[in-house]
Amino acid sequence: MRTIVVGSRQSALALTQTNQVIDHLQNLCTARGLSVNFEVKKIVTKGDQILDVTLSKVGGKGLFVKEIEQALLDRHIDMAVHSMKDMPWELPEGLINGAIPKRVDPRDCIISKGNLKLNELPQGAKVGTSSLRRASQLQQYRPDLNIEPIRGNIDSRIKKLDTEGFDAIVLAAAGLYRMGWEDKISEYLTVEVCLPAVGQGSLGIECRGDDMPMLEILSMLNDPYTELTVKAERAFLRELNGGCQVPIGAYAVLVDGEEGHGIQLTGYVATPDGSEQIKETLTGTDPVALGKELAERCKVKGADRILSQVRG
Structure with missing residues (x-):
C-alpha cells in the first residue's frame, strides 16, 4: 500500500478542502481497487506568518505556496491542495497541476x-x-x-x-x-459587479511532473470543463504577468455557438481606486490562445500602461 503525503496550509479552510479532496480521492481509489493511504503534513507559509500587511506589499499570492512547493521538490510530500486563485501563473520547474477538480461557486x-x-x-x-x-x-x-x-x-x-x-x-x-x-x-455579487479572481472557486492539485503513479491517481479527479475555463483565465494572467499586486480579474465559461462549444472569457484590469478600468470579453476554442488574445486586446486599450503605473 502506498502512503501519499499531502501538504496543506494550517488554516481551517485549507485543511477542510484538503481533507475533502482526500476523501474524494480515497473513494475513487477504492472503487477502482487501488490500495492507497493518505497522510496530511501541515506546512506554515510566509503568507500565513505576515498578517499585518496587505499581500500586494509583501510579494503576492506566491507567499501561500512557496514553502509547500519546496516540500514537493524535496520529496517530503507527494501532492498539495491549493486554492487556484492563490497559485502564481508560473509553477517551479518540475511541478505541475496534476488535476483541477470541479469548480464551485466562483463569485x-x-x-x-x-x-x-x-x-x-x-x-x-x-x-x-x-x-x-x-x-x-x-x-x-x-x-x-x-x-x-x-x-x-x-x-x-x-x-x-x-x-x-x-x-x-x-x-x-x-x-x-x-x-x-x-x-x-x-x-x-454578480460577475458584472465584481469579476472573480483568476481560478476563483477552483482548486489546483499540485504534484511532481515525474511522479507518474501520482498523476494517474489525480487524473480521476480532473474536471475537463473546469480545466478548460481555468486554463483560459491563467493564460490571460500569464500574458499580463499579473499577480495580486495589481487589480486583475478573469472569468471563463463554456458557451454554445455555430461551430459547437466555445469558451467565453472576460478579463479585467484596473487602477486600484477603480478610476480607470478595462473590461473585455472574447470567445474562442483554444483556451491558451484565447487568454493571450484577450490580454493583447486589453494591452491595446491601455492595460500595460495601467499595470506599469501600479507596479511602479
Whole structure:
C-alpha cells in the first residue's frame, strides 16, 4: 500500500478542502481497487506568518505556496491542495497541476452587519477586503464606500466584522461553501459587479511532473470543463504577468455557438481606486490562445500602461 503525503496550509479552510479532496480521492481509489493511504503534513507559509500587511506589499499570492512547493521538490510530500486563485501563473520547474477538480461557486460575496446587501449599506460604509481587484470594482460601483484592507483566515476576518468596526467584508463564496458557512452570506455579487479572481472557486492539485503513479491517481479527479475555463483565465494572467499586486480579474465559461462549444472569457484590469478600468470579453476554442488574445486586446486599450503605473 502506498502512503501519499499531502501538504496543506494550517488554516481551517485549507485543511477542510484538503481533507475533502482526500476523501474524494480515497473513494475513487477504492472503487477502482487501488490500495492507497493518505497522510496530511501541515506546512506554515510566509503568507500565513505576515498578517499585518496587505499581500500586494509583501510579494503576492506566491507567499501561500512557496514553502509547500519546496516540500514537493524535496520529496517530503507527494501532492498539495491549493486554492487556484492563490497559485502564481508560473509553477517551479518540475511541478505541475496534476488535476483541477470541479469548480464551485466562483463569485465574491459580502457578509454584513444586519445582513444588508451591497446597495443597502449606509453611505460611507467601511468595507474590508484584502484584494485590490475587489476594492477597485467596489470603488467603481459605489465610490462612497470606505474600502479598508483586512487580512487573516476567513474565520478571523468574519470576527473582525464585529471587533474592528467594519460594516461589511468581501470574501470568495467558495471558501464559505467549503466550510459549510453559506448561511453567513448576505449577498452574492454578480460577475458584472465584481469579476472573480483568476481560478476563483477552483482548486489546483499540485504534484511532481515525474511522479507518474501520482498523476494517474489525480487524473480521476480532473474536471475537463473546469480545466478548460481555468486554463483560459491563467493564460490571460500569464500574458499580463499579473499577480495580486495589481487589480486583475478573469472569468471563463463554456458557451454554445455555430461551430459547437466555445469558451467565453472576460478579463479585467484596473487602477486600484477603480478610476480607470478595462473590461473585455472574447470567445474562442483554444483556451491558451484565447487568454493571450484577450490580454493583447486589453494591452491595446491601455492595460500595460495601467499595470506599469501600479507596479511602479
